[in-house]
Amino acid sequence: MSRVKLRVWGDRACFTRPEMKVERVSYDVMTPSAARGILEAIYWKPEIQWVVENIQVINPIKFSSILRNEISSKISLSENRIRKMLEEDTVDEFYLDTTQDRQQRNMMYLRDVDYVISARIKIVGGEDNMGKHLDIFNRRVKRGQTFHHPYFGVREFPVNFSNETTEFDVHESLQGEKDMGWMLYDFDYSTDEPVFFRANMLDGNIDLKNEGLNGVK
Amino acid sequence: MILTKLCEHYDFLLEKKPDEIPSVGFEVSNNIKYFLVLDSLGNLVNIIPNYVREGNRDVCKPHIIPTRITRRQHTRPHFLCDDTQYVLGLPRPKGVDENGVVSDAEERIREERCEAFLNLHEDLFKGLDNPLVNAMLIFLRNWNPDDFKTLEMDRVIREDMKNVQGLVGFLLRDNNEMLMDYKEVKDAWVTYLYDVEWADNKEKQCLITGKHGKATRLHNRILGAGGRSTGVNLISFDKPSFRFQGKSQGDNAPISIEAMHKYTVALNHLLDYNNNNSIRINEQRIIFWARTEAATGLINSFFRPPDDESELKKFYEYMEHVSQGRPLNKWNPELEDSTEVYMLLLSPNSARLVIQGWGQWTLKELSERLTEHYNDMYLEPVPWKRPPSVFYLVRQTISDNKDSDSIDPTMTNDILNAIFGGWLYPNKMLTSTLLAIRSDRNVNGIRAAICKAVINRKHRKLVNYEKETIPMSLDKNEKGAGYLMGRLLSLAETIQRASRGSRAGSGVVGKFYSSASTTPAHTFPSILRNTQNHLIKLYKNKPGLAVNFEKALSEILEKVENFPKTLTLEEQGMFVVGFYHQTNESYRSVKRDDKVIEDGADRQLEPTNESYDPQ
Numbered sequence: 001m002s003r004v005k006l007r008v009w010g011d012r013a014c015f016t017r018p019e020m021k022v023e024r025v026s027y028d029v030m031t032p033s034a035a036r037g038i039l040e041a042i043y044w045k046p047e048i049q050w051v052v053e054n055i056q057v058i059n060p061i062k063f064s065s066i067l068r069n070e071i072s073s074k075i076s077l078s079e080n081r082i083r084k085m086l087e088e089d090t091v092d093e094f095y096l097d098t099t100q101d102r103q104q105r106n107m108m109y110l111r112d113v114d115y116v117i118s119a120r121i122k123i124v125g126g127e128d129n130m131g132k133h134l135d136i137f138n139r140r141v142k143r144g145q146t147f148h149h150p151y152f153g154v155r156e157f158p159v160n161f162s163n164e165t166t167e168f169d170v171h172e173s174l175q176g177e178k179d180m181g182w183m184l185y186d187f188d189y190s191t192d193e194p195v196f197f198r199a200n201m202l203d204g205n206i207d208l209k210n211e212g213l214n215g216v217k
Numbered sequence: 218m219i220l221t222k223l224c225e226h227y228d229f230l231l232e233k234k235p236d237e238i239p240s241v242g243f244e245v246s247n248n249i250k251y252f253l254v255l256d257s258l259g260n261l262v263n264i265i266p267n268y269v270r271e272g273n274r275d276v277c278k279p280h281i282i283p284t285r286i287t288r289r290q291h292t293r294p295h296f297l298c299d300d301t302q303y304v305l306g307l308p309r310p311k312g313v314d315e316n317g318v319v320s321d322a323e324e325r326i327r328e329e330r331c332e333a334f335l336n337l338h339e340d341l342f343k344g345l346d347n348p349l350v351n352a353m354l355i356f357l358r359n360w361n362p363d364d365f366k367t368l369e370m371d372r373v374i375r376e377d378m379k380n381v382q383g384l385v386g387f388l389l390r391d392n393n394e395m396l397m398d399y400k401e402v403k404d405a406w407v408t409y410l411y412d413v414e415w416a417d418n419k420e421k422q423c424l425i426t427g428k429h430g431k432a433t434r435l436h437n438r439i440l441g442a443g444g445r446s447t448g449v450n451l452i453s454f455d456k457p458s459f460r461f462q463g464k465s466q467g468d469n470a471p472i473s474i475e476a477m478h479k480y481t482v483a484l485n486h487l488l489d490y491n492n493n494n495s496i497r498i499n500e501q502r503i504i505f506w507a508r509t510e511a512a513t514g515l516i517n518s519f520f521r522p523p524d525d526e527s528e529l530k531k532f533y534e535y536m537e538h539v540s541q542g543r544p545l546n547k548w549n550p551e552l553e554d555s556t557e558v559y560m561l562l563l564s565p566n567s568a569r570l571v572i573q574g575w576g577q578w579t580l581k582e583l584s585e586r587l588t589e590h591y592n593d594m595y596l597e598p599v600p601w602k603r604p605p606s607v608f609y610l611v612r613q614t615i616s617d618n619k620d621s622d623s624i625d626p627t628m629t630n631d632i633l634n635a636i637f638g639g640w641l642y643p644n645k646m647l648t649s650t651l652l653a654i655r656s657d658r659n660v661n662g663i664r665a666a667i668c669k670a671v672i673n674r675k676h677r678k679l680v681n682y683e684k685e686t687i688p689m690s691l692d693k694n695e696k697g698a699g700y701l702m703g704r705l706l707s708l709a710e711t712i713q714r715a716s717r718g719s720r721a722g723s724g725v726v727g728k729f730y731s732s733a734s735t736t737p738a739h740t741f742p743s744i745l746r747n748t749q750n751h752l753i754k755l756y757k758n759k760p761g762l763a764v765n766f767e768k769a770l771s772e773i774l775e776k777v778e779n780f781p782k783t784l785t786l787e788e789q790g791m792f793v794v795g796f797y798h799q800t801n802e803s804y805r806s807v808k809r810d811d812k813v814i815e816d817g818a819d820r821q822l823e824p825t826n827e828s829y830d831p832q
Contacts, residue, residue: 019220019424019452019470023571028218062640065573065630106564106571181221182427194471196424 259355600662703795
């Protein structure tokens, strides 16, 4: 029994589509990648990996949009830059003047989200003690302990979580079978490539047991 | 979902209108100004224009031509159609001085380009045997740019061509066919694209189709959405802060060449105002599509309500039908309950296209929501001849004194979401309307309807609200403080106008509206004192009228326990509705008695003559 369930909810969420990164548009539902991120914020060790198996959507899908000022460039971290900085003992050029660098960017995000994440732990190193990992996770959830506060896709949208995962009514707009199109499953960090899967939602339930990083299903 | 649905729409369009929709590797061009007419031996027999003059612009007939790939190098000819420098080797105007002498640099460039154009076609046409192809090759091989000076042609055409404006295509005289009419030419081009142009494109999993294939590096531009004049990008990664893990351009979001073509063509098609799929409100564009014409027509009539009496009648019948829960195809066999309708709200942001809203509903859901919206807004007497369009609604939320440019775009988005999604109207809608009224003192029917809609829907949808909802028509039993105050102010205004005998002057509303609607206890005592004076004056001239007014006044006043110190936002909304109801009541009941009342009372009942939508 390596499975856990976590109820997560919040006022806003943005699971950014890779193609709409600039003027952000969220996917309709949580991506497995974001679910993994939430779990890892609560508990993670190099010896374990989280595999998300199921996402249950409870609240209806509702979008809203907001316009914000952001910046357009990045502070360059090239070797030459840093070497120059060290040699000349100065940080003169190593800054970003946000007043000169404005970009207005729009974000289309989800409102009032509520999900139940079902996942399992995969032990990839260390001792084969599943019980220990599960205990730690459950204890941390009960206490609200996290390494950093979990978020819904972007840091500005924090997650509320609890282990109370059974009391819910799936909204009527989510009943039946809905095709959510191709969604980002996760990033394969060994090749730096995104992996996509065909998401099918049944009564608000997205089954991920057959998906994995090994490609198209 | 959005891109997937756009691609599906492309497939649908390609089936329905194959002549208007280009396939992968081709595009629609509005820029072909002239055709060079050749005979089958390759002689140039004529040059015919492909445009008409409309106003001060030349409008060219659109044609589907091979995609013109951005000229990143200096010399890069397009296939089949290009400007006169490439096709005929004419020098660009900037390389020619006043005496007509061409600079050396320009000479070199135009030779290079003319040469390149010929070479490209030699390459691509290898192995093809086709009358126009052969004619074109013969012509190009034998053509000398100096021949242009001696050619016989219209002076206008000559000037145009010398200016290297617009594109030039080829036409075969014998049968009036163009190169694009031949399948072998098109196939040759597509093969070239995949083998040469896109040879280096990486193979990735496309995030729209899920299939593996060549990913596109750049995305085609979208026209008709505002922003940059050459078109904006929906997907682009041109600034460093947009890129991810050092990836450049299209690698940041793998999309196949075919999918990119599909969604950009679909989007351009939907944004083209000739196609009746889009509405514009200031900078925002609302585009919508469905599989059937009838469904799109229905949505069109929601955004642009019909003027025609019979069309309007049909619209009301449709809503009646939906309210009774009957299937749509019983009312109009062309409409199916299950047809999927999609709507996208777009806005330009310099060189990019921003998605501000997206929705997808069945026609049944949409109809139910439209009807619900209409019922929420409905007031008696009806303040409009045709149901207010979204633009008109949004316009009412800002003061009449302001330009329609000051419409808040997020408001439009939230209102559309509320109408089509069935969610609560944004609170902003109520507060902005109230502020607008305070600013321009125009308490008209639409604004009253807006107040009623926001408040009623909130009461209906939020379960823990127990207060009663605002009545549709004048309700004499309603005891809500806001409502009564509104009625009182309206009556005071009517009485004042009657006693004064004219519409001149700012009147009670002009002077006191703001304070009466926010702090009644402070203002009404003095208003009522003045009203008494007006009544006294009225008794001298028209005692019958005065008696009626006195009766109406006491009927309201007896319900008022005490004047509230302030009115909440909701009560202010009810104030507006009460005002509207009472004004109409006065208009109706004294219509026959006194013409002056008519003039005064009907001042602000009809919507202004502003057009319902900007285009």
